[in-house]
Amino acid sequence: xxxxxxxxxxxxxxxxxxxxxxxxxxxxxxxxxxxxxxxxxxxxxxxxxxxxxxxxxxxxxxxxxxxxxxxxxxxxxxxxxxxxxxxxxxxxxxxxxxxxxxxxxxxxxxxxxxxxxxxxxxxxxxxxxxxxxxxxxxxxxxxxxxxxxxxxxxxxxxxxxxxxxxxxxxxxxxxxxxxxxxxxxxxxxxxxxxxxxxxxxxxxxxxxxxxxxxxxxxxxxxxxxxxxxxxxxxxxxxxxxxxxxxxxxxxxxxxxxxxxxxxxxxxxxxxxxxxxxxxxxxxxxxxxxxxxxxxxxxxxxxxxxxxxxxxxxxxxxxxxxxxxxxxxxxxxxxxxxxxxxxxxxxxxxxxxxxxxxxxxxxxxxxxxxxxxxxxxxxxx
Numbered sequence: 001x002x003x004x005x006x007x008x009x010x011x012x013x014x015x016x017x018x019x020x021x022x023x024x025x026x027x028x029x030x031x032x033x034x035x036x037x038x039x040x041x042x043x044x045x046x047x048x049x050x051x052x053x054x055x056x057x058x059x060x061x062x063x064x065x066x067x068x069x070x071x072x073x074x075x076x077x078x079x080x081x082x083x084x085x086x087x088x089x090x091x092x093x094x095x096x097x098x099x100x101x102x103x104x105x106x107x108x109x110x111x112x113x114x115x116x117x118x119x120x121x122x123x124x125x126x127x128x129x130x131x132x133x134x135x136x137x138x139x140x141x142x143x144x145x146x147x148x149x150x151x152x153x154x155x156x157x158x159x160x161x162x163x164x165x166x167x168x169x170x171x172x173x174x175x176x177x178x179x180x181x182x183x184x185x186x187x188x189x190x191x192x193x194x195x196x197x198x199x200x201x202x203x204x205x206x207x208x209x210x211x212x213x214x215x216x217x218x219x220x221x222x223x224x225x226x227x228x229x230x231x232x233x234x235x236x237x238x239x240x241x242x243x244x245x246x247x248x249x250x251x252x253x254x255x256x257x258x259x260x261x262x263x264x265x266x267x268x269x270x271x272x273x274x275x276x277x278x279x280x281x282x283x284x285x286x287x288x289x290x291x292x293x294x295x296x297x298x299x300x301x302x303x304x305x306x307x308x309x310x311x312x313x314x315x316x317x318x319x320x321x322x323x324x325x326x327x328x329x330x331x332x333x334x335x336x337x338x339x340x341x342x343x344x345x346x347x348x349x350x351x352x353x354x355x356x357x358x359x360x361x362x363x364x365x366x367x368x369x370x371x372x373x374x375x376x377x378x379x380x
Contacts, residue, residue, distance in 0.1 A: 017358055017367050019319030020199045024362040025263075029255060033205075036251035046247050055250035058257055059210060065186055066219040068211045069245040070226050073172040073195020074101040076209040077142070079243050080168045080191040081109040083221040086139055093133060093165070094142040095125045096327040096339075097347040102142055102170050103328045113337065114138065115329050117344040121287040123147065123300070123354075126346075127155045134163040141165045145174040145185060147323070147356075148201070148267070148297040149289065153179050157188040166190045171212070173297040175202050176264040180291030186212035191222070196253055199360075201267070201297050202260050208249040266361035267296040270368050274299055274357065277372040282379045298323055299359040303379075306353050312378045318371055321356045 026033065040051050052069055059067035070076050086092060088110035094102050096115040103113040116129040123146050130141065141160060143151045150171075160167055171177075171185035172195035178184055186192030196208035213219045224231055229240035271294070275285040284302040288294045300323060303309050313320050327347040329339035341348065357371055 016317035017319060017363075017371060019321050019356070019358050020360055021362060022198055022203060022360070025360075029259070032255045033252055036255050037248055040247040040251045043247075047244055049247050051247040051250040051254065052245065055254040055257070056210075058254060060212075062257075063184055063186055063192075063212045065212050065214045066216070068213060068219060068222045068226065069250060070209045070211060070243040071245055072207040073193060073197065073209040074105060075226075075241070075243040076172075076191075076193035076195070076211045077101060077105040077168065077170060078108055079222055079225045079241065080193055080211055081105060081111070081140070082240060083218060083225045084140065084166055084168070084190060086111050089137065090139040091135070091137045092140045092142060092168075093130060093138055094170075095144050095146075095347070096329040096344050097123060097324060097350055098144040098146060098170065098328065099172070099324070100328065100331070101172075102144055103334070106142070107333075111139070112137075113328070113334065115337075115339065115344060117346045118350065120346040120350065122149065122289060123286075123350060124149065124151045125156075127152070127159060130159055130163070134159075134165065138163065138165060140168055142168050142170050143189075144170040145177060147286065147300050148174050148177055148295040149286075149292060150174055150177045150179040150183075150185065152289065153183055153188045154181065169193065172197075172209075173200070174295055175200070176260055176293070176295045178293040180289055186214065190215065190218065196249070201264055201295055202253065202256060204249045205252045206249060208245055208253060210245075263361040264295040267299075267359050268294065270359050270361075270363060271296045271299050273368055274301075274359075274372055277376065281376060283375065296359050298356040300354050300356045302350070302353040303355055304353070306355055309375065309378050310355055313371075313374060316374045318374055319358060322351075322354060323356050324354075325351055327351055 056067045086109045090111040091114045092106040092111045093114045097118045106113045114133050119126050125143050167189035169185050169189040169192040171192040192212040194210045196204040225240040226243035229236045229238040231237045278285045310320050
């Protein structure tokens with residue numbers, strides 16, 4: 001096997017392989033993390049302060065942009081929409097095959113989600129479908145860089161220029177990714193929204209997020225938005241929210257940030273091994289757009305008899321997750337949008353066929369071999 005991992009996982013000798021396991025990573029960094037957290041506690045700068053400034057600085061360097069730390073990936077999207085003055089009566093285009101927060105934030109901003117279908121191979125938004133829905137009320141588009149792979153941004157940016165649409169990139173799952181032109185999230189969008197939920201490629205010790213932004217005026221607006229629209233102490237030019245990120249989370253993330261590239265490389269190694277094993281089988285490996293740098297927040301396959309295959313894995317002690325079992329246009333809370341079953345067939349089919357396999361970087365070679373062997377045995 002070409003994949004090598006010398007780290008000893010706390011689940012290596014266990015009979016089960018979980019979908020996620022973050023204890024091993026914490027144990028390897030325990031001394032660094034606890035020292036950083038103690039520094040915040042000793043400083044009593046629990047909101048803002050040195051840890052926040054250091055994390056925003058180091059994160060911004062990765063993107064050659066400003067990084068505005070916020071309370072979650074969800075709040076990164078909501079704060080972006082608020083700072084860009086998305087308001088009731090506006091429409092925002094996105095995909096129905098994504099985590100709920102993408103469309104939920106559009107509704108929370110008072111706007112109306114407008115969905116377009118996905119490419120069945122990549123699960124990413126179909127750029128060519130946008131023309132049919134981009135009317136004068138559409139103010140923005142939220143492309144979702146799903147499962148760790150970026151959308152192709154050039155055709156999207158060209159289309160948005162024609163329709164005068166602002167781009168807010170949902171980059172919650174793809175920190176470290178690049179598109180086929182070598183761009184990182186936020187280079188063509190007004191903002192890029194990151195999530196540091198504990199199981200993300202870069203995970204905090206709780207909820208956390210950030211907004212990547214290049215426009216200095218918009219960066220200032222976002223800083224004000226996360227602090228209730230405050231322009232100076234107790235003076236509020238507009239209504240924002242409480243989207244601040246606490247210093248302890250910043251300290252944890254600042255420690256872990258320098259290890260991100262190694263972790264992402266290990267995810268890519270695991271994904272390459274899985275894909276090599278699944279060739280010439282009933283298992284459809286994820287499609288990687290040529291020239292892109294996919295960071296595999298999730299390794300998502302398409303398979304026949306998905307639910308039975310998942311039960312087979314579970315019986316053999318192997319975790320898996322369905323991302324996502326129901327598309328957003330068929331969620332009860334969006335019934336008023338008027339979409340019916342069949343509106344977005346590629347998204348609906350994906351919901352019936354997708355399954356995510358374990359891909360966290362602390363998996364050992366023996367574990368990923370067992371996962372592949374077990375799944376392939378189901379289809380023999």
